[in-house]
Amino acid sequence: MTGAASPVAREVLLARAYLSRVAEPPASALAALVEEIGPVEAAHRVREGTVHGPGAIPPAVAGETAARRATDRAEADLALLATRGGRLVVPEDPEWPAMALAGLGVAAGVDGTLGLEGASVRDGLAVPLALWARGPLRLTEAPRGWVAMVGARAASDYGLWVARDWGADLADRGKTVVSGAALGVDGAAHRGALAVEGRTVAVLACGIDRAYPPTHATLLDHVGRRGLVVTEYPPGATPARHRFLVRNRLVAALSAGTVVVEAGARSGATRTALVAEALGRAVMVVPGPVTSALSVGCHELAQRPEVTVAGRVAHVVERVSEVGDGLAAPPGSPTRRTDGLDPDALRVHEALPLHAARTAVRLAHDSGVDPTVVATLLSDLEACGLVGQEGGRWRRRPG
Amino acid sequence: MTGAASPVAREVLLARAYLSRVAEPPASALAALVEEIGPVEAAHRVREGTVHGPGAIPPAVAGETAARRATDRAEADLALLATRGGRLVVPEDPEWPAMALAGLGVAAGVDGTLGLEGASVRDGLAVPLALWARGPLRLTEAPRGWVAMVGARAASDYGLWVARDWGADLADRGKTVVSGAALGVDGAAHRGALAVEGRTVAVLACGIDRAYPPTHATLLDHVGRRGLVVTEYPPGATPARHRFLVRNRLVAALSAGTVVVEAGARSGATRTALVAEALGRAVMVVPGPVTSALSVGCHELAQRPEVTVAGRVAHVVERVSEVGDGLAAPPGSPTRRTDGLDPDALRVHEALPLHAARTAVRLAHDSGVDPTVVATLLSDLEACGLVGQEGGRWRRRPG
Numbered sequence: 154m155t156g157a158a159s160p161v162a163r164e165v166l167l168a169r170a171y172l173s174r175v176a177e178p179p180a181s182a183l184a185a186l187v188e189e190i191g192p193v194e195a196a197h198r199v200r201e202g203t204v205h206g207p208g209a210i211p212p213a214v215a216g217e218t219a220a221r222r223a224t225d226r227a228e229a230d231l232a233l234l235a236t237r238g239g240r241l242v243v244p245e246d247p248e249w250p251a252m253a254l255a256g257l258g259v260a261a262g263v264d265g266t267l268g269l270e271g272a273s274v275r276d277g278l279a280v281p282l283a284l285w286a287r288g289p290l291r292l293t294e295a296p297r298g299w300v301a302m303v304g305a306r307a308a309s310d311y312g313l314w315v316a317r318d319w320g321a322d323l324a325d326r327g328k329t330v331v332s333g334a335a336l337g338v339d340g341a342a343h344r345g346a347l348a349v350e351g352r353t354v355a356v357l358a359c360g361i362d363r364a365y366p367p368t369h370a371t372l373l374d375h376v377g378r379r380g381l382v383v384t385e386y387p388p389g390a391t392p393a394r395h396r397f398l399v400r401n402r403l404v405a406a407l408s409a410g411t412v413v414v415e416a417g418a419r420s421g422a423t424r425t426a427l428v429a430e431a432l433g434r435a436v437m438v439v440p441g442p443v444t445s446a447l448s449v450g451c452h453e454l455a456q457r458p459e460v461t462v463a464g465r466v467a468h469v470v471e472r473v474s475e476v477g478d479g480l481a482a483p484p485g486s487p488t489r490r491t492d493g494l495d496p497d498a499l500r501v502h503e504a505l506p507l508h509a510a511r512t513a514v515r516l517a518h519d520s521g522v523d524p525t526v527v528a529t530l531l532s533d534l535e536a537c538g539l540v541g542q543e544g545g546r547w548r549r550r551p552g
Numbered sequence: 553m554t555g556a557a558s559p560v561a562r563e564v565l566l567a568r569a570y571l572s573r574v575a576e577p578p579a580s581a582l583a584a585l586v587e588e589i590g591p592v593e594a595a596h597r598v599r600e601g602t603v604h605g606p607g608a609i610p611p612a613v614a615g616e617t618a619a620r621r622a623t624d625r626a627e628a629d630l631a632l633l634a635t636r637g638g639r640l641v642v643p644e645d646p647e648w649p650a651m652a653l654a655g656l657g658v659a660a661g662v663d664g665t666l667g668l669e670g671a672s673v674r675d676g677l678a679v680p681l682a683l684w685a686r687g688p689l690r691l692t693e694a695p696r697g698w699v700a701m702v703g704a705r706a707a708s709d710y711g712l713w714v715a716r717d718w719g720a721d722l723a724d725r726g727k728t729v730v731s732g733a734a735l736g737v738d739g740a741a742h743r744g745a746l747a748v749e750g751r752t753v754a755v756l757a758c759g760i761d762r763a764y765p766p767t768h769a770t771l772l773d774h775v776g777r778r779g780l781v782v783t784e785y786p787p788g789a790t791p792a793r794h795r796f797l798v799r800n801r802l803v804a805a806l807s808a809g810t811v812v813v814e815a816g817a818r819s820g821a822t823r824t825a826l827v828a829e830a831l832g833r834a835v836m837v838v839p840g841p842v843t844s845a846l847s848v849g850c851h852e853l854a855q856r857p858e859v860t861v862a863g864r865v866a867h868v869v870e871r872v873s874e875v876g877d878g879l880a881a882p883p884g885s886p887t888r889r890t891d892g893l894d895p896d897a898l899r900v901h902e903a904l905p906l907h908a909a910r911t912a913v914r915l916a917h918d919s920g921v922d923p924t925v926v927a928t929l930l931s932d933l934e935a936c937g938l939v940g941q942e943g944g945r946w947r948r949r950p951g
Contacts, residue, residue, distance in 0.1 A: 315843075418919070440842060440847070440851060440854070441839065441841055443839060452861055453863060455860075456860070456861070461854075462839065462855070464842050464852060500817070520845075521817035521849075523817075523818065
């Protein structure tokens with residue numbers, strides 16, 4: 154899965170690699186030109202930089218590319234990528250997540266405002282020119298079963314707990330946890346998924362060769378080896394505030410649904426949620442105490458008609474499935490062992506952690522199900538082979 | 553406002569007082585008979601107890617009244633009520649909250665299920681035969697501006713804080729806080745309203761002469777002197793589990809909206825919310841930590857399309873106003889001093905407690921509004937006369 158192994162013609166890869174550095178994303182005009190005349194011709198014309206006569210580039214493209222058009226590091230970038238075991242995924246490649254990203258182009262062309270942030274959200278929705286990727290997961294799977302978990306960098310213990318626990322639970326249910334590798338909620342969500350050997354995708358706001366934040370270098374290494382690290386920025390690109398915002402559209406677009414775990418009144422996570430809404434994806438918020446400034450953004454988002462509240466992981470799974478079903482034909486939809494359980498039994502089952510045992514009393518407390526009913530439900534679950542007990546403590550039975 | 557001062561004919565009051573004791577609410581068949589032939593004739597026939605021939609009562613009414621039809625304490629009940637400064641409010645009285653209760657009869661006749669609890673909710677929606685009341689507030693005002701706050705008896709500190717703080721805030725904004733005088737959320741909501749000398753209504757599941765729970769005797773005394781204590785149960789009626797559930801329909805019906813502050817997976821508060829939904833009233837839940845068993849019921853209710861999340865008091869006020877506007881023509885709708893403020897300014901204003909001063913930094917923290925913006929907003933609010941400062945600390949200016 155290195156750049157050299159790409160099924161795409163070398164000149165296309167080189168053209169896309171050049172174009173991906175020459176304009177700062179989101180580059181709507183350049184994206185439109187590439188769409189119109191193809192990457193090789195577009196790269197040629199941008200390099201020439203002619204603004205009048207035959208082979209001229211439109212003024213908007215000239216504006217987007219003027220500062221960097223002389224910088225062509227495509228060969229070196231692809232070589233570097235290959236040494237890191239990465240690949241450049243481009244629209245000409247079957248791995249290109251065409252379905253996931255299609256909405257970006259459409260939404261970018263929509264007139265009218267998108268709510269809280271209005272036109273500023275829409276203007277940034279250009280389709281990326283290429284995606285620098287590293288890791289065994291394939292982008293073409295997105296957005297089906299991909300769930301974004303986003304939230305505050307300065308998350309509370311509560312937010313970190315939810316991000317990690319739900320990240321693990323979603324991954325354990327076969328979902329792919331998408332986030333931005335930032336401090337706080339992002340990192341906890343990735344770690345939760347990795348902890349159960351699940352699937353997780355980090356979308357960066359910098360070059361794939363950079364570890365940002367530096368304290369997440371090991372985390373990014375793990376994600377790259379077991380999941381996927383992806384970015385539209387060329388190698389060496391430094392993280393910058395506006396890049397985080399631009400990157401967020403890819404987090405939203407690559408996912409069937411976005412879960413905002415914690416967010417202040419104004420936050421990048423809220424913006425990601427608004428993009429997801431604009432793309433017709435599921436937007437969910439994790440509720441928190443109304444006394445917490447870090448849940449204000451979640452509760453404000455919850456005022457929007459399309460945004461739902463996720464009180465437990467099952468709410469996320471249900472919502473993402475609904476939306477996901479609208480995005481793609483199910484490739485033989487997997488059944489879960491807990492399908493068909495009644496809601497109380499499901500709740501008791503969910504209250505059981507993945508790798509620890511619990512007493513019935515504790516399960517009643519954690520699930521909120523009447524203690525007198527829990528015993529019966531546990532017997533039922535045991536009969537289904539979903540749980541087992543030893544010494545009065547119950548645990549999940551592996552599938 | 554004693555029974556003797558009622559504008560209703562004495563024989564009607566006596567008939568309603570008798571009927572209110574003779575059948576256990578909700579008494580759908582008896583309510584229908586009274587509706588058909590009037591309370592005086594209905595009381596006469598029930599007393600006679602004839603089940604065949606002229607003047608017979610329908611079998612369903614006979615069933616509802618068989619156990620107690622010989623018990624007529626109407627004179628004594630009205631006399632007792634008068635000594636307590638109470639009054640019997642009946643449909644023949646202009647004070648009868650006809651608009652608030654009209655929905656009960658309609659909803660009781662609706663076919664189909666009402667969601668979580670199905671028919672069991674619907675069956676209990678009979679209109680009360682009379683309301684025993686004590687206090688200066690008039691029932692005829694309901695449901696406009698009446699907001700129910702309900703929730704767990706074994707509430708957490710968080711739930712108690714929200715109930716009390718929001719109860720005070722709602723009352724301070726001119727709303728009437730309706731609840732059931734129970735331990736936990738109910739009591740805290742009443743106390744919050746009383747603390748700002750606001751309006752509050754306690755709907756009891758026992759006779760108006762009884763203080764239940766006993767530790768709330770003083771609270772009920774305060775509510776009765778400054779707000780309203782009301783019940784459909786005759787004097788001496790003891791609180792019982794089924795009466796709490798039956799009473800809950802009146803809490804929902806008397807209110808334009810119901811706010812569930814904290815609720816376990818199954819709770820009386822959830823039932824009240826479902827009745828409110830069935831009546832077309834606003835149903836709101838206060839979010840809480842997903843890790844709290846006492847917020848599970850709130851988050852489950854939030855899965856219902858008609859239920860909204862209230863992250864702050866303004867969300868309640870907005871929602872109740874929307875629904876309230878559909879329930880009645882505004883009797884010259886009061887304007888608030890904060891009408892027309894932009895959302896951030898409103899948030900900063902709301903972050904100011906009623907009777908304490910705050911620094912701008914603290915207000916930025918509590919409101920979640922960008923600290924660099926807060927200073928400007930405070931100047932704007934000061935210019936409007938809504939806030940004032942002294943020594944770098946800001947406080948609300950009384951209206």
